[in-house]
Amino acid sequence: MELDISVRAKVLREEFWKELLESVVPFWECYSPDKAYGGYFSCLDRDGSVFDTDKFLWMQGRELWCFSHLFNHVERKEAWLDLARSGADFLRKHGKAENGDYYFSLDREGKPLVQPYNIFSDCFCAAGLAEYAKASGEAWAEKSAADTWRRIQERKANPKGVWTKQVPGSRPVRTMAMAMINLWMAEVFDSVLDPGELEPVVSSSIDDVLSRHVDWERQAVFERVLATEGRPQGMDGRLLSPGHALETLWFILAAERRRGGDPDRIEKTAQVMLWTAQRGWDHKFGGFYYYRDYENKPTEKLEADMKLWWVHAEALCAFLIAHRMTGRIEFWDWFERTWEWTKAHFPDPEYGEWYGYLDRRGDPALTLKGGKWKGMFHTPRALLVCAQLLGEYGR
Amino acid sequence: MELDISVRAKVLREEFWKELLESVVPFWECYSPDKAYGGYFSCLDRDGSVFDTDKFLWMQGRELWCFSHLFNHVERKEAWLDLARSGADFLRKHGKAENGDYYFSLDREGKPLVQPYNIFSDCFCAAGLAEYAKASGEAWAEKSAADTWRRIQERKANPKGVWTKQVPGSRPVRTMAMAMINLWMAEVFDSVLDPGELEPVVSSSIDDVLSRHVDWERQAVFERVLATEGRPQGMDGRLLSPGHALETLWFILAAERRRGGDPDRIEKTAQVMLWTAQRGWDHKFGGFYYYRDYENKPTEKLEADMKLWWVHAEALCAFLIAHRMTGRIEFWDWFERTWEWTKAHFPDPEYGEWYGYLDRRGDPALTLKGGKWKGMFHTPRALLVCAQLLGEYGR
Known part of the structure; x- marks a missing residue:
């Protein structure tokens, strides 16, 4: 069996x-650079044509991370470093508001459009600059990344700040997103910050997920918990996001x-993946749902039964790393099943990259390859992680 | 031909x-009242079971309006007035924050959960109380409704107030929603406020829609325009919402x-409906899209090609009133086509009411009958408006 898997x-x-180097990366290299103003276009239609020129900081930070990461881990191509530099310089010039937080969006030229209401803009820009600092050796990028990391850690207990719509003291809902992103950022910041600064964040994030969001009795990962104890009533407290759970679990x-x-x-973390996979898979049409309700009641999410690229990208990483670390065949089987469905539905061999948003049956609901929430990130990251993990077999 | 239509x-x-009195109204009468704390549950699954007990002020105000309106315009049933009173008292006790604006949501008992960030909470609660005042004659309800109306008119130029995420002076995007809701509210407030107070709001709303949101050259209704002139760049400026356009046009x-x-x-307003219908109809699977891009590029809306109940409810009203007012046969044909598709896909004869969210093919994507954004409103309002208009034929 082990031999068969090595061959496979x-x-x-x-x-x-x-898929990474001939379809996905070339798509972004070709269509996303804004040669006039720097930074990247992320709103790209199926054929790469730009359908909106605004610059969303999530997407800027992610693409910066991605080109830097390719340079650091695949090949030291000057073209990748140049593309990364274009994003880094754009962020340095235009990214931050006066209070030091990153805007949510800028126009093409870098003029601010939407206020820094979203801490994940800071997370992705910090990660992008940290990875870029490793690639370029530019001290300003390292310092800027480290400053933002520290600011995020200060803000994380109240990430929305003045933008919090929840009435104070009413029902303190906490999502799993902060723990998830901290786990990923800690990996990116590995050689940028001291372990003494990173390790407590990693430990507390893992603890947060495994002791608060995973319900061991109910065998599920809940997106939203109360900051105090237990889960909120109703649909919020029952919400499952299989992709988000699998992503967080593989970061752990x-x-x-x-x-x-x-x-x-x-062993236990991997076991939770299996519960998540079983519950999140669409046994009728295949693929993973975007959202589910723990009791199979409706969610408030219109897009609940759509099939999203990032969910499948993260699932691939999750099952493969779990197989590497536990050797349990169930994970290999889930990896193969997920890849089979993914390969059949997401990639666009004609123009490259993956579709982002499929309907439940697996047909593209939107033709876009990039938008406000899809950029150069999950697809190439997952392809690279999986390619690297697959390279460990049969050594 | 006119005779045939009269018969039909x-x-x-x-x-x-x-459909109104045997399927839709009984569903809400039966399942939505919260007999313990007053007000209404809106999160109702297919069979009427409550899947979340939170109270969203949009939904509270709308259901209050609806029961009051049935009492005022269908039959003076005490049961409807009692149900309305339960909602009105709940709003009076719990609805408003200290600054006089309505919260976005409360828990079942009425404790505030989400801040008053959304002016449409105020609009629906004001309309609900105005209609209730007409039904009950209760002076407090009339005064409260009038106060909120005036506050809305003061706030409407900057409806999000402190919750505005747009950077000041950057790109002042204005949506059509404020004009739309003012047109509807003005009808509800007809006998509550003086014509001298209502008429300027009606006139300026109509003017806003016909001279800013309708592009006569491009033959389309654009959701978002710049407060200054023209439309924003990119996808925001190209966004079409056929249901919203048809709703606004029939209010005009x-x-x-x-x-x-x-x-x-x-005549011109009706003509815009035809453009909207032609562009918004799904010529492959039938029904109206939720969102479209004017240039057929992708929208940022994952749910763009879903079929929503309210879009079809409003389309029915639009085509029928346009036929009554212009006599043009195209409107009758659109009305028949829309009703045929609607009847085949939305109603649930087993448990009553309509499904809210269908996939592009017309299959329910969510089983819910009510939720955070669907309550007792569009379906019964449209059925009543259409029943009344149909009653005018052949007189």
Whole structure:
């Protein structure tokens, strides 16, 4: 069996590298750079044509991270570093509001449009600049990234600040997103900040997920919990996001792998993935749902049964790293099943990259390859992570 | 031809009354009242079971309006007035924040959850109380409704207030929603406020829609315009919402009908409906899209090609009132086509009411009958408006 998987892994490894370097990366290299003003267009239609020129800071930070990461981990191509520099300079010149937080969006030239209401703009820009600092050695980028990291840690208990719509003291709902992003950022900041600064954030994030968001009795990962104890009433407290759960769980496994973590916790974390996969898979049409209700009641999300690219990208990483770390065949099977469905529905061989938003049956609901919430990020990150993991088989 | 339509109108009239009084109204009468704390549950699954007990002020105000309106315009049933009173008292006790604006949501008992960030909470609660005042004669309700109306008119130039995320002076985008809701509210407030107070709001709203949001050259109604001139760049400036356009256009026709308006403007407004219908109809699977891009580029809306109940409810009203007012057969044809598709996909004969959210093909994507954004409103309002209009044929 192990031999079969090694052979298969070698085939898949080639497939993933090919998809990454011949379809996905070229799409963004070709269509997203704004040669006039710097930074990147993210609103790209199927054929790469720009359908909106606004610059969303989530997307700017992510693409900056991605080109820098390719330079750092795939090949030291000057073209990638140049593309990264264009994004980094754009962020330096235009990204931050006076209070030091990143705007949510800018116009093409860099003039601010939407206030810094969203802490994830800061997270993605900080991660982008940290990765860029490793690629370029530019000290300003490292300092800026570290400053933003620290500001995020100060703000994380109250991430929305003045934009909080929840009435104070009413029902303190906390989502899993902050723990998730901190786990990923800690990996990106690995050689930028001291372990003494990163490790407490990693530990508390893992603890937050495993002791608050995972319900071991109900065998599910809940997106929203109360800051106090338990979960909010009703649909908020029952909301499941299989993609988000799988993404967070694989960040935990990756963190444990780096620090040589506790085997029992690794085993348990992987087990939660299986529960999530079983509950999140669409047994009729295939693919993972975007949202589910724990009791199969309706969610408030119109897009609940759509199939999203990032959900599948993160699921691939999750199952593969879990297989590497536990050796359990169920994870390999889930990886194969997910890749089969993904490959059949998301990639666009004609123009490159993946569709982002499919309907439940797997047909594209939107033709776009990038938009306000889809950029150069989940697809290439997952393809690279999987290609690297697949390379470990049969060594 | 006119004779044929009269005969057909009589048949349809019975159908609409039956759907209203035997399927839709009983569903809400039966499942939505919160007998313990007053007000209404709006999160109702297919069979009427409550899947969340929070109270969203949009939905509270709308259901209050609806029961009051049934009492005022269908039958003076004490049960309807009692149900309205339960909603009115709940709003009086719990609805408003200290600054006089309505919260966005409360918990079941009435404790505030989400701040008054959304002016439409005020609009629906004001309309609900105005209609209730007409039904009950209670002076406090009339005064409260009038106060809120005036506050809305003061706030309407900057409806989001401190919650505005747009950077000041950057790109002052204005949506059509404020003009739309003012047109409807003005009808509701007809006997509550003086014509001298209502008429300027009606006139300026009509002017806003016809001279700013309708692009006569491009033959389309654009959701978003710049407060200054023209439309914003990119996807925001190209966004079309066929349901919203049709709803707004029929409010204009209804207002013109009440005030005996200019025949040329009536003709032109009706013509815009035809453009909207042609562009908004899904020529492959039938039904109206939720959102479209004027240039057929992607929108940022994941749910763009879904089929929503309210879009179809408003389209029915639009085509029927346009046929009554212009006599053009195209409107009758659109009315029949829309009703045929609507009847085949939205109503649930087993449990009553309509599904809210269908996928592009017309299958329910969510099983809910009510939620955070769907309550007792568009379906019964449209059925009643259409039943009344159908009653005018052959007189």
